[in-house]
Amino acid sequence: MTQDFKGKVALITGAASGLGRATALLFAEKGAKVVVSDVAVEGGHETVSMIQAIGGEATFIVCDVANEASVIELITKTVEVYGRLDCGINNAGIGGLWTATHKYPTDNFEKVMAINTTGVFMCMREELKVMTQQGSGAIVNVASVAGLSGFPNNVAYAASKHAVVGMTKSAGLEYAKKGIRVNAACPVFTITPMVTGMFDVIGDEMKDKLEASIPMKRFGKPQEIAEAIVWLCSDSASFITGHALPIDGGMVAG
Numbered sequence: 739m740t741q742d743f744k745g746k747v748a749l750i751t752g753a754a755s756g757l758g759r760a761t762a763l764l765f766a767e768k769g770a771k772v773v774v775s776d777v778a779v780e781g782g783h784e785t786v787s788m789i790q791a792i793g794g795e796a797t798f799i800v801c802d803v804a805n806e807a808s809v810i811e812l813i814t815k816t817v818e819v820y821g822r823l824d825c826g827i828n829n830a831g832i833g834g835l836w837t838a839t840h841k842y843p844t845d846n847f848e849k850v851m852a853i854n855t856t857g858v859f860m861c862m863r864e865e866l867k868v869m870t871q872q873g874s875g876a877i878v879n880v881a882s883v884a885g886l887s888g889f890p891n892n893v894a895y896a897a898s899k900h901a902v903v904g905m906t907k908s909a910g911l912e913y914a915k916k917g918i919r920v921n922a923a924c925p926v927f928t929i930t931p932m933v934t935g936m937f938d939v940i941g942d943e944m945k946d947k948l949e950a951s952i953p954m955k956r957f958g959k960p961q962e963i964a965e966a967i968v969w970l971c972s973d974s975a976s977f978i979t980g981h982a983l984p985i986d987g988g989m990v991a992g
């Protein structure tokens with residue numbers, strides 16, 4: 739069993755920052771050709787430069803995952819550039835608002851669902867079109883522990899991530915006999931720009947409470963999440979599909 743990705747092509751959405759960037763770098767370290775995608779152009783190019791600096795191969799393709807035409811173009815261009823698609827990491831996402839459910843605004847709920855749920859759905863669907871033709875592939879949808887348990891004061895985020903877990907299980911079952919594995923990664927709070935932005939809103943006291951609620955008593959590191967995502971795509975995980983993997987310092991075991 740190997741974690742060698744030489745000759746393989748990995749696409750990561752939301753790769754201009756945080757977990758997506760860490761995952762793109764790790765795929766490149768392990769020999770994959772990497773498509774770095776994001777709506778943020780500058781950060782996307784930065785990730786490509788970071789990959790090139792370690793001797794890796796990468797291309798940036800801009801995409802807004804909430805826009806169907808943009809998603810179709812992303813997958814089309816990926817195949818134009820590299821000729822195939824082996825790993826699809828549907829990671830782009832936003833955090834939603836820290837707001838009680840009875841006050842949560844519909845427009846923000848719909849925005850979170852459009853990016854975190856419909857975005858993952860459209861990316862996965864277009865990736866599966868390529869992978870069914872190839873007869874092989876691995877997809878990891880980035881959900882959250884909020885896709886497995888409730889997340890008080892962020893109903894939209896929890897709804898969007900539970901939907902990602904549901905889509906992952908459904909597609910995992912559908913494509914199990916077709917050489918394509920579909921899994922979800924479910925991280926707990928990990929230090930990225932999304933989460934430091936949330937800490938600014940909730941304040942230090944709540945931040946400390948959240949950290950104390952994690953059995954390992956610390957937040958995650960982007961590299962720890964990237965390791966799990968890349969492993970799920972590797973041949974080492976060849977018998978795993980339809981799974982939602984907590985990467986959470988023990989959080990959902992409680």
Ligand SMILES: NC(=O)c1ccc[n+]([C@@H]2O[C@H](COP(=O)([O-])OP(=O)(O)OC[C@H]3O[C@@H](n4cnc5c(N)ncnc54)[C@H](O)[C@@H]3O)[C@@H](O)[C@H]2O)c1
Pocket residue numbers: 751752753754755756757758775776777778781801802803804829830831832833853857880881882883924925926927928929930931932933
């Ligand atoms: N950091 C955590 O604690 C944590 C925990 C669980 C799950 N997650 C999930 O991990 C994923 C990555 O989050 P992160 O913490 O790295 O956040 P981040 O904000 O650092 O990165 C998210 C990236 O997604 C991009 N993005 C946002 N909307 C987009 C769109 N419409 N189209 C394309 N790209 C878009 C952003 O530009 C950004 O580069 C998200 O799906 C998030 O929900 C994060």
